[in-house]
Amino acid sequence: MSRNSENGWRSKELPYDQVIEKYPEIPPIVALKIDVSRRGIHYTQAALDRVDPDKHHVEPYNYMIGHGKNAAPIGLFLRDGSVICQGDTPDYSKAYRDPYTLDVVDGRLVLTDEEIGKVYEEVTFWDRPDFYDKKTSNGTPMCLVASARPQRITIAPQTKCHFWDTPGEGCKYCALFSAHRSKDDEGEIRDEKWFQDVEETTREALKEKGRYCSFHMTAGSTLSGAEIFDDEVDLYIKTLHAAEKAFKTEKFPVKLVASAFSKKQLQRMYDETAITTYTTDLEVLNPELFKWICPGKSRLVGYEEWKHRLYDAVEIFGRGNVDCGIVGGVETAQPNGFADEDEALAAVLAEAEEMGRHGVSFADCVWNALPGSMFVNQKTPSLEYYVKLALGLAEVRRKNGLKIYTDDYRRCGNHPNTDLARID
Amino acid sequence: MGNVKISQEIIDAINDPGSIKVLASISRTGELHVVPKGTITVNEEGNIRYYELLEGSQTNKNVTFALWFGRKIAINIITPDRRSYQIKGIPVKSLVAGKEYQKHYERAMELIPDSDLAAVYEIELTDVREESYPVRFAEEARDNPLYIHLDKLAGQA
Ligand code: SF4
Numbered sequence: 001m002s003r004n005s006e007n008g009w010r011s012k013e014l015p016y017d018q019v020i021e022k023y024p025e026i027p028p029i030v031a032l033k034i035d036v037s038r039r040g041i042h043y044t045q046a047a048l049d050r051v052d053p054d055k056h057h058v059e060p061y062n063y064m065i066g067h068g069k070n071a072a073p074i075g076l077f078l079r080d081g082s083v084i085c086q087g088d089t090p091d092y093s094k095a096y097r098d099p100y101t102l103d104v105v106d107g108r109l110v111l112t113d114e115e116i117g118k119v120y121e122e123v124t125f126w127d128r129p130d131f132y133d134k135k136t137s138n139g140t141p142m143c144l145v146a147s148a149r150p151q152r153i154t155i156a157p158q159t160k161c162h163f164w165d166t167p168g169e170g171c172k173y174c175a176l177f178s179a180h181r182s183k184d185d186e187g188e189i190r191d192e193k194w195f196q197d198v199e200e201t202t203r204e205a206l207k208e209k210g211r212y213c214s215f216h217m218t219a220g221s222t223l224s225g226a227e228i229f230d231d232e233v234d235l236y237i238k239t240l241h242a243a244e245k246a247f248k249t250e251k252f253p254v255k256l257v258a259s260a261f262s263k264k265q266l267q268r269m270y271d272e273t274a275i276t277t278y279t280t281d282l283e284v285l286n287p288e289l290f291k292w293i294c295p296g297k298s299r300l301v302g303y304e305e306w307k308h309r310l311y312d313a314v315e316i317f318g319r320g321n322v323d324c325g326i327v328g329g330v331e332t333a334q335p336n337g338f339a340d341e342d343e344a345l346a347a348v349l350a351e352a353e354e355m356g357r358h359g360v361s362f363a364d365c366v367w368n369a370l371p372g373s374m375f376v377n378q379k380t381p382s383l384e385y386y387v388k389l390a391l392g393l394a395e396v397r398r399k400n401g402l403k404i405y406t407d408d409y410r411r412c413g414n415h416p417n418t419d420l421a422r423i424d
Numbered sequence: 425m426g427n428v429k430i431s432q433e434i435i436d437a438i439n440d441p442g443s444i445k446v447l448a449s450i451s452r453t454g455e456l457h458v459v460p461k462g463t464i465t466v467n468e469e470g471n472i473r474y475y476e477l478l479e480g481s482q483t484n485k486n487v488t489f490a491l492w493f494g495r496k497i498a499i500n501i502i503t504p505d506r507r508s509y510q511i512k513g514i515p516v517k518s519l520v521a522g523k524e525y526q527k528h529y530e531r532a533m534e535l536i537p538d539s540d541l542a543a544v545y546e547i548e549l550t551d552v553r554e555e556s557y558p559v560r561f562a563e564e565a566r567d568n569p570l571y572i573h574l575d576k577l578a579g580q581a
Contacts, residue, residue: 027492080491081520081543127523150521210529210541211521410479410520423452423489 002093009097010115013382026387027420029080032120034386034416036111037366038329040089040099043072047102048088050109050125057126057148059087075149076102076111076123083126083150083413095369096379126150129211131204136197145194145201151410152214152255153205155198157239158232160187161220163296171283171294173330175372177220187220190235195242203246214411215243215274218257221296228300232258233265240273251276255406257325260301260309263316270316277406278313279363281325282306285351292336311358319359320402328389328417329367329381341385349392356400362393363407364417386416393417398424428549434501434509435466442504447474449486449497457482463535464499472499472513472547475532479542487545491515496550508555513547 016035020028051058051073058071076084089099101114102123111120127150132143147154160180164170170181180187188194205212217239222232236258244250257279261269269275284293287303297306313322331337331344338344352362366386369378394417397404406412409419430438437443445464449457461483463475476484490497491514499511519525520543532541554560564571 029492077522079517080488081518083521124522208526210526423485423492 002095002098004092004095004098007096014384015116016113016120016383019383019387022384023387023391026391027080029078029082029121030390030416030419031383031387032111033078033082033084033419034366034390035383036084036100037086037414037416038368038380038383038386039097040092040095040368041076041084041086041102041111042090042092042099043088044101044103046104047109048072050104053128055128057128057132057150059143059147073125075126077126077150078121078123082409082419084123085149085414094377129153129205130208131201134201134204136200138193138197140193140197142197142201142204145197146205148205148212149216149413151212152216152412153202153212154216154218155202155239155243156219157190157217157235158187158219158222160185162223163221163294163300165223166296169296169299170374171297171327172333172374173283173293173327173367173370173378175370178372180220190239195238198239198242199245202243206246214253214255214406216255216257216406216412221259223300227262227265229259229261229265233261233269237269237272240275244274247274250274253277253406253411255279255411257281260297260306261313262309263312266309266313266316276317277321277323278317279323279325279407280306280310280313281327281363282310283325283327284330285326285348285355286331289331289333289337293330293333307355310355310360314359319400320361321405322359323361323363323404323407324355325363325365325407327367328364329386330375332381332385333375333378341381344381345385345388345392348389349396352393352396353399356396356402359400359402361397361402361404361407362417363404363412363415364390364393365414366416390416390420394420394424397421428513428552429470430466430511430549430552434511434552435470437501437503437507437509438464438466438472438511440503444502446500446502447483447487447497448499449483449490450495451482451486452489457486459483461499463532464501467546469546470549471516472511472545472549474545474547475528475541476543476545477532477536477539477541479540481542484542487515487543488518491518491545497547499547500555506556508557510551510553510555511549512551513549515545515547517546519544519546 020031059074072087074087092099101112103112105119108122110122129148134142159177161177164181165183225231251274254275256275260280284290290303291298310324367380369375369380404418404421407418409422445461447461461474465473467473496512496514501509528544529541532539
């Protein structure tokens with residue numbers, strides 16, 4: 001018996017159909033996206049048979065995680081144009097809940113809940129980026145230089161997060177770059193050849209007309225330098241300068257998700273590169289839980305300082321051009337998190353409101369207890385919680401007159417609360 | 425969802441670049457919004473297809489709102505020879521990325537060289553009716569014969 005078939009989770013929380021009835025202000029398709037992100041997706045053989053690697057976007061490995069596995073799709077389109085950034089979960093026997101199923105019914109690729117026996121939405125696979133078949137003049141396959149979502153190109157200048165250098169100091173929900181966690185592993189090498197590869201890959205990607213709306217950069221944190229993160233800033237600047245050669249304008253839509261830089265570092269990035277928006281992730285909007293869940297960030301920067309760096313960023317980039325990423329739901333992780341979902345929600349939204357008043361927008365990721373993370377065996381919150389969180393954060397944004405740009409449904413696509421900004 | 429079929433005459437009226445096409449939608453707060461949308465056509469399945477060229481436009485928001493909550497939007501077509509058709513429908517699909525979208529992106533640039541296609545909406549039809557005055561006048565006389573000023577009915581002295 002698997003964990004999810006034994007624990008009776010379905011009887012302990014409101015199912016999707018009742019949640020959308022109870023909260024008529026949540027678009028059913030957004031609630032479905034949240035639930036799928038929370039529970040995961042299992043592909044049937046019929047669905048896998050629909051995958052055409054020459055046509056669809058498949059990854060031979062997960063670009064952002066780095067473990068080798070069979071080539072498989074990494075995301076799906078819903079019919080409102082939004083995306084679900086999840087691939088197949090082949091083994092879910094240890095997960096708290098069983099996943100949705102991607103199946104073929106009446107010739108259509110659909111999301112279903114097998115146990116309920118209901119078909120929810122028709123979906124399509126993402127298309128393969130044209131640059132994936134190309135190589136740089138150095139002979140590097142471009143699919144190793146950059147990855148993509150349907151409307152963004154992604155470059156990870158650093159595939160190692162140095163918070164893991166001190167054992168136990170990485171963020172507990174995080175599976176990013178988990179192939180490079182040992183102290184001696186420096187991640188992928190970024191030499192002059194690589195920067196040239198970045199320029200050529202970006203140039204090639206831009207040949208695909210109508211594909212990309214945003215240039216995304218993120219990496220693990222680099223702590224070294226005269227001031228903490230100085231080397232990370234240098235690396236981003238150098239990478240951006242390489243990519244900038246492929247553009248004719250000085251500024252273009254860049255989604256940068258990085259460490260909490262000091263005001264001096266941010267000013268430098270703004271003055272010297274194409275960026276006009278900035279995202280840095282406080283992850284969990286509670287100082288005590290931040291200390292427990294993100295011990296490296298807490299020890300080396302601290303909750304209040306991280307927050308103040310967000311406020312400093314607003315002074316440089318402007319209200320609504322600075323986003324704080326959060327792992328929505330992780331505040332309920334046990335044993336130290338909120339045991340009561342209502343209390344958790346009230347605390348998170350009160351803190352979000354304070355930050356919203358300072359001009360910070362939010363990008364809410366649905367916490368999913370991922371393999372490769374320390375929280376792999378945790379129970380994530382109910383769908384009802386995630387729906388109320390997305391609605392609450394959307395209200396904070398509206399109330400404070402904030403926009404959302406590079407973390408929105410199109411330039412990113414992974415945040416239910418920013419999907420809701422489509423109709424603001 | 426709608427599955428109303430339209431006649432070839434109406435398809436031709438909608439696809440005629442000389443026709444004036446106006447789209448009415450409602451925002452999430454209930455505000456009405458009515459604007460011309462020259463890029464409304466009929467697709468191969470007989471559904472309305474419209475290119476939204478402005479990502480931040482109120483219509484884009486309202487049509488997404490309609491798609492999300494199964495609400496109707498309304499379109500009026502006025503042909504060069506002054507026939508008028510009102511069409512209502514529910515948006516069922518929005519393409520904002522992918523190869524199919526990219527084909528439309530290039531097509532939109534052929535139509536308007538500087539355009540930057542935001543979305544391609546597909547709208548299933550729920551109601552279609554001709555709104556040209558002579559047609560509506562005849563219908564009114566048939567359906568509501570009592571709606572008339574008496575002087576029109578006055579006898580000879
Ligand atoms: S800072 Fe935290 S969330 Fe980001 S890559 Fe490092 S461990 Fe993961």
